[in-house]
Amino acid sequence: MATKLNIKDKYRLLTRDLDWDFDYQDRKEAFPQEDFEGIKITDWSKWEDPFRLTMDAYWKYQAEKEKKLYAIFDAFSQNNGHVNVTDARYVNAIKLFLTGVSPLEYQAHQGFAAVGRQFSGVGARVACQMQSLDELRHVQTQVHAMSHYNKFFDGFHEFPHMHDRVWYLSVPKSFFDDARSAGPFEFMIAIGFSFEYVLTNLLFVPFMSGAAYNGDMATVTFGFSAQSDEARHMTLGLEVIKFLLEQHEDNLPIVQKWINKWLWRGYRVLALVAMMMDYMLPNKVMSWKEAWEVYFEDAAGSLFKDLARYGIVMPDYVETIAKEKEHLSHQAWWIFYNFTHASAFHTWIPSAKELDWLSEKYPSTFDQYYRPRFELAAEMEKAGERFYCSGLPQLCQVCQIPMGFTEMDNPTLISYRDSVYKDDRYHFCSDGCKTIFDDEPEKYVHSWLPVQQIFQGNCGGADVETVLKDYYRINMGADNMEYAGSPDDLRWKAWKGVA
Amino acid sequence: MPVHAMTPDYHGDVKDARENYHGNIMVFIGWDHHLLFCASKAIPLPPDMTFGQLIEQVMPDAFGQHPEFKKINWETANWLLDGQAFSPDLSKGLEEQGVGHKSLIRFATPELMGYANAGI
Amino acid sequence: MSKVYIALQDNEESRYIIEAMEEDNPDATVIRQPAMIRVENENKLVIRRETVEEKIGRDWNVQELHMNLITLAGNVDEDDDQLTIEWKQ
Numbered sequence: 054m055a056t057k058l059n060i061k062d063k064y065r066l067l068t069r070d071l072d073w074d075f076d077y078q079d080r081k082e083a084f085p086q087e088d089f090e091g092i093k094i095t096d097w098s099k100w101e102d103p104f105r106l107t108m109d110a111y112w113k114y115q116a117e118k119e120k121k122l123y124a125i126f127d128a129f130s131q132n133n134g135h136v137n138v139t140d141a142r143y144v145n146a147i148k149l150f151l152t153g154v155s156p157l158e159y160q161a162h163q164g165f166a167a168v169g170r171q172f173s174g175v176g177a178r179v180a181c182q183m184q185s186l187d188e189l190r191h192v193q194t195q196v197h198a199m200s201h202y203n204k205f206f207d208g209f210h211e212f213p214h215m216h217d218r219v220w221y222l223s224v225p226k227s228f229f230d231d232a233r234s235a236g237p238f239e240f241m242i243a244i245g246f247s248f249e250y251v252l253t254n255l256l257f258v259p260f261m262s263g264a265a266y267n268g269d270m271a272t273v274t275f276g277f278s279a280q281s282d283e284a285r286h287m288t289l290g291l292e293v294i295k296f297l298l299e300q301h302e303d304n305l306p307i308v309q310k311w312i313n314k315w316l317w318r319g320y321r322v323l324a325l326v327a328m329m330m331d332y333m334l335p336n337k338v339m340s341w342k343e344a345w346e347v348y349f350e351d352a353a354g355s356l357f358k359d360l361a362r363y364g365i366v367m368p369d370y371v372e373t374i375a376k377e378k379e380h381l382s383h384q385a386w387w388i389f390y391n392f393t394h395a396s397a398f399h400t401w402i403p404s405a406k407e408l409d410w411l412s413e414k415y416p417s418t419f420d421q422y423y424r425p426r427f428e429l430a431a432e433m434e435k436a437g438e439r440f441y442c443s444g445l446p447q448l449c450q451v452c453q454i455p456m457g458f459t460e461m462d463n464p465t466l467i468s469y470r471d472s473v474y475k476d477d478r479y480h481f482c483s484d485g486c487k488t489i490f491d492d493e494p495e496k497y498v499h500s501w502l503p504v505q506q507i508f509q510g511n512c513g514g515a516d517v518e519t520v521l522k523d524y525y526r527i528n529m530g531a532d533n534m535e536y537a538g539s540p541d542d543l544r545w546k547a548w549k550g551v552a
Numbered sequence: 553m554p555v556h557a558m559t560p561d562y563h564g565d566v567k568d569a570r571e572n573y574h575g576n577i578m579v580f581i582g583w584d585h586h587l588l589f590c591a592s593k594a595i596p597l598p599p600d601m602t603f604g605q606l607i608e609q610v611m612p613d614a615f616g617q618h619p620e621f622k623k624i625n626w627e628t629a630n631w632l633l634d635g636q637a638f639s640p641d642l643s644k645g646l647e648e649q650g651v652g653h654k655s656l657i658r659f660a661t662p663e664l665m666g667y668a669n670a671g672i
Numbered sequence: 673m674s675k676v677y678i679a680l681q682d683n684e685e686s687r688y689i690i691e692a693m694e695e696d697n698p699d700a701t702v703i704r705q706p707a708m709i710r711v712e713n714e715n716k717l718v719i720r721r722e723t724v725e726e727k728i729g730r731d732w733n734v735q736e737l738h739m740n741l742i743t744l745a746g747n748v749d750e751d752d753d754q755l756t757i758e759w760k761q
Binding site: 059103106110261277284288 | 677681706707735738740741746747749
């Protein structure tokens with residue numbers, strides 16, 4: 054009688070034993086991308102997948118997750134779940150999610166499929182295969198969940214098209230393009246560590262808890278369902294780092310550089326999440342600053358202590374990040390408040406109660422630096438001149454965010470950095486972005502910066518309105534502009550029976 | 553190493569090269585401590601435009617939305633060109649006085665502290 | 673000392689897993705947030721199959737944890753009988 058295999062044996066048989074030797078092909082030619090980054094692997098068999106998940110168990114649990122998830126989507130949709138969110142302003146966070154984040158899941162799906170092919174170690178290949186499938190599941194479930202909102206709100210209708218073209222979506226898009234155009238090992242650190250450990254852990258945990266608190270059953274459900282995979286991805290990200298460091302001492306400086314780079318890249322993309330938490334959730338769970346402290350500072354502090362035994366140290370600019378947590382969400386929201394006419398979601402001035410909450414959560418910065426911005430905006434709005442910034446902003450060459458971040462020792466002064474490379478000048482929002490450029494200028498000279506592209510005439514028109522309408526496919530006056538008085542606002546009030 | 557690529561001597565294609573701007577140069581202009589404008593403005597300009605024309609024709613569109621704009625005394629404004637102190641010559645062209653493609657021009661107005669004196 | 677943590681969806685299955693964790697990790701802190709429950713502890717947390725089975729009243733496979741898992745921090749080690757999350761320093 055056959056005995057039941059234990060997890061470890063089953064994992065060994067169903068992953069390692071699937072590999073084969075190459076007898077008439079050169080292994081190096083079969084895996085041509087494995088060497089050029091300078092990473093040295095001496096023994097792939099040392100690769101450990103801590104969850105030891107095999108394909109049969111993977112399909113079983115993923116299928117169960119999907120069944121639960123789609124039952125909830127049906128219930129949400131059949132019960133008009135969209136009218137049960139706290140306020141229609143909230144839905145704008147979901148628009149940003151669908152246009153900015155869901156396409157990244159698809160990029161991750163493609164990216165893991167591509168790099169999985171490039172590793173000669175079978176354990177890594179199987180892990181990449183599962184993660185590639187997970188990411189495809191995430192984009193699909195997110196599109197399905199949000200298709201319900203698309204029936205009732207503006208701004209959801211062109212998400213993949215917009216992702217490739219719209220100025221602020223170039224921020225998450227270029228993050229992934231940067232990772233996918235790197236070598237396979239850098240991609241693993243970029244996504245496994247930065248995207249999973251730093252970025253999605255803040256997006257899918259405190260933000261999703263916030264979605265639950267705002268009555269959005271569909272989003273919290275897909276969020277937590279996705280995050281159940283992300284926990285596995287984060288663990289894999291950590292394993293990749295440890296594996297590379299244990300393989301060869303020469304890997305240490307390379308891995309350290311990637312950790313530094315990708316922590317900063319991920320953190321800059323998180324500016325969007327910071328403002329989603331502080332400004333776009335009508336019912337608040339925790340502030341951006343608190344979320345950062347719990348999910349990054351505490352967790353990453355422990356992680357870096359754990360990695361210290363390999364010689365890994367915290368990146369220098371973690372101190373800058375610690376100071377920026379008092380400012381980040383406010384500066385990001387202000388960029389979008391300035392350029393709402395060019396965005397596929399609405400912005401607004403926080404209510405009196407929300408302003409007070411922000412003062413309470415950010416006692417050392419909000420009243421001094423940010424409340425007056427909203428007071429001026431409110432004065433202008435009252436005078437019938439709702440502020441929409443004229444012209445187009447200067448962008449950072451690396452993170453591609455408008456250069457609206459300030460010096461931390463002088464918070465009313467924009468932080469400007471630049472480098473001259475081969476007679477051309479390049480501008481950056483921070484030392485972090487400048488360092489990344491200076492290390493690989495030939496890569497970032499071809500950043501596709503949306504503002505520059507508009508001025509070069511590559512976005513279908515010379516005037517901004519044509520670009521927005523035809524090239525971005527923004528429904529003018531519906532998708533963009535101030536929330537108050539928008540079609541979303543008017544429909545919401547009609548559903549709720551308020552004037 | 554300017555890039556870590558598989559291809560030897562890989563070179564990026566410079567997306568924002570000057571020749572892509574149809575005769576203009578791209579200039580960034582920022583008003584220090586006036587954060588009503590979240591960031592500096594990106595503006596393509598003819599390289600022979602004089603600084604006087606820049607102040608008269610470009611500045612009102614770029615910064616006129618600010619309530620303090622009308623109170624600016626251009627005589628006392630302090631200028632930085634690519635991070636260095638700079639005294640613009642109003643009658644000379646931009647390029648002639650060192651404003652290059654993708655230069656950053658910053659100006660500060662010492663008597664104007666921004667909305668509520670808060671740098672806004 | 674460093675904290676490890678795990679967060680689970682707030683549902684009927686997690687309730688028993690959390691009860692088991694409280695029993696096996698007496699110093700752990702349980703934090704309830706909207707839709708989720710977070711358990712944290714200094715350096716180490718363990719989820720034991722036997723204790724979960726006792727609480728839930730049926731056979732329970734350690735990998736079923738994936739159904740309700742949201743996030744965790746620490747080095748993971750999983751076998752048939754338990755899952756441990758640990759910082760090594």
